[in-house]
Amino acid sequence: MVRSLLIRGMLVGILAGLLAFGFARVFGEPQVDAAIAFEESHAGKEEAKPAPAMNMSKPGMSMPAAQADQGGEEELISRPMQASYGLLTGVLVYGTALGGIFALVFAFAQGRLGSLSPRATAATVAAIGFAAVVIVPQLKYPANPPAVGNPDTIGPRTALYFIVMALSILVVIAALNTANRLAPSLGRWNANLVAALAYGVVMAAAMLIMPGIHEVPADFSANVLWNFRIATLGIHAILWATMGLVFGALAQKLLQPASTR
Known part of the structure; x- marks a missing residue:
């Protein structure tokens, strides 16, 4: 089955x-x-700024080579x-x-x-x-x-998102078990309301504790x-x-x- x-x-x-x-x-x-x-318009504005002096820390690198090293990546998928x-x-x-x-x-x-x-x-x-x-x-x-979003923070941002998702799933499972235990004494409707309220309180507290991300x-x-x-x-x-x-x-x-x- x-x-x-x-x-x-x-x-x-x-x-x-x-x-x-x-x-x-x-x-x-x-x-x-x-x-x-x-994103492309902002990249164009950055490229339009006067170029800084040539970095002489890499002997033998010419200016075209340095520019290619910075922004010469080809698009893998169109x-x-x-x-x-x-x-x-x-x-x-x-x-x-x-x-x-x-x-x-x-x-x-x-x-x-x-x-x-x-x-x-x-x-x-x-x-x-x-x-x-x-x-x-x-x-x-x-x-x-x-x-x-900052590309350097994509790893921590992704991890935080999945932590909230995993926590939400675990709290839902606990809330459903609580509703099943309370149903014989409170009735199914009241037990579901208590479980939903408990889920909301726990998740609200968790999201207040977890760090915010403001990168727009x-x-x-x-x-x-x-x-x-x-x-x-x-x-x-x-x-x-x-x-x-x-x-x-x-x-x-x-x-x-x-x-x-």
Whole structure:
């Protein structure tokens, strides 16, 4: 049964990746192009400044060689390739992996979230996953387009983002266990409210403790930044909604006989 769910989850993940690619191509890529144009304009201004005196610390290096050493790197993947096949490959791989993980989580959660049908369980898992994996981490460390952020800090920034994501997942698991324990005494609805409140308090405290990152250039377009972040959330929303709805329908047919449905 788990194998059948896993296959369905990965197939739905491919469908979700295709839908997310279409959304990203229409709404996300224009914001990336605008950010790249901003970065290139600033690079042009830097190049227009008077060149400093020749550095004589490297004997035998002529001025053209020094300039090539600083900015002569060739682009490995063209921008059109990144925005088409590169983007498609990335979202398909991500969607397939997400579909497989979602199917495994669904198989574990089915029957442990009360008397929910497979379709309702899938929708619940998708809603909780979208909130815990996407919404909450991006409240603290939102997605940024090119030209935003210091390249030297990309490692620490990525680590902080994944720390918040991992913590959010762990706190969600603890909150769900708490809700199951409190359900017999408080009732399912009240137990869920207590668990949600506990999750919110713990994550709010954690995000207040963790360091902030403020690297957006002062003259960067606020509209481009806002639209990019909205497009990023939209891509994830399509992925998780497709998993919750389409996979839920497939799981309903697989797990419940037609007569029961």
